[in-house]
Amino acid sequence: MKKNTWLMFIILAGTMLLSACSKNYEGDFSYEIEDFEFENQDGETVSNEDLKGTFWVADFIFTNCTTACPPMTANMAKAQEKIKEAGLEDKVRFVSFTIDPEYDTKQVLKDYIQKQGGDFSNWDALTGYTPERIKEFSQTSFKSLVDKIPRQNAKEDESSYDFLHSSSLFIVTPEGNAIKRFEGTQFENVDALVNQLKEYVQ
Template sequence: MNIAFFKKSKYTFIFLLFFSIVALPCYYFLVKVDKKLPIYNPADVNPKLVDKSIRMFTKNHTVADFELTNQNGEKVTQEDYKGKIYVADFFFATCKGICIPMANNMVELQEYFKDDNDILFLSHSVTPKKDSVPALKAYSRRMGIIDGKWNVTTGDKKHIYELARKSYFAVLDEGDGGEQDFIHTENFILIDKDRRIRGMYDGTKFENMQQIIDDILLLKEEYK
């Protein structure tokens, strides 16, 4: 009876040892590998955020090519963000509402990733005529924006508004980018190195910044 008990205990111990050494690490590896951020396509997003011309698309969405001008009067294109992870948003320099917490929160992200060359930031003015290069330069100095790390940009209004609606899915209301069109959005959009949307967040909420940081760090793991 005791011999049988000890034999059974021996086999149980061997099984548990094997499970601890082999099975648990394998399980952990599988869980870790499977933990990835979603890839957002037009059909995955609230239809109100997506231009009706592309709402039916279910795959292969990427941010379109762009050409903007930053706070230093330099041309900024998708080539400046090639092979980079970045956070994009839409703002205007004289905004006294949601843009203030958004800017402060983006500053926090900039500070966290200031020494990480893989991470950049891109802000698009929704009042590009008012936000001239000198206005953006003054704004960038006021906010402590790091040149080369964070571009605050102006450009053609129709181009910027089309990016908001057809590339970043950042705006609820429809429009054509004309004189009377105006967008005001709190969204921060996380873009991966392949120009795909991997996260969308309320940029006015400080508590969301840790989630963005965590998601960026997780996204970096995909490219190792």
């Protein structure tokens, strides 16, 4: 009888431990991020497995963008700064996927993000894949359209193409599920994003 009691205790403790390890975070949706292995600004491979165990904020940009991407990237940089001020830089990472990998090399992305105020202590700018791959990845994992279109009235020193793409900043859980989005072009959303991350992490 005593042996059976100990066995039940061990089973119960194991069940409670598993429940604690698979926390359900309240969000607006739940999109499972598919497996990927891309290159960051330093030529290092970054995969979804590398990101597991921490929250991360994702966005989709291209450096020739003249509308949404500059404020999005600046707001990501501001969120990164606020996360560091809160002492949470080890618990939150930032990931930018270029949707124009043919132009956005590692160095181009590195220069662009630094120009907008970001650093690479906990931020990866990813490239090194085909345009078809990132289009499929964005649509499958984040339910976000990516489409290349001609740019109207482009100047001589500007790119002749543009992209339709999401301007959202997505929160992804340590288990690899996108659960919330914020409009990335609006500065007032930086605090909302950071406060939500604090709520999840702390």
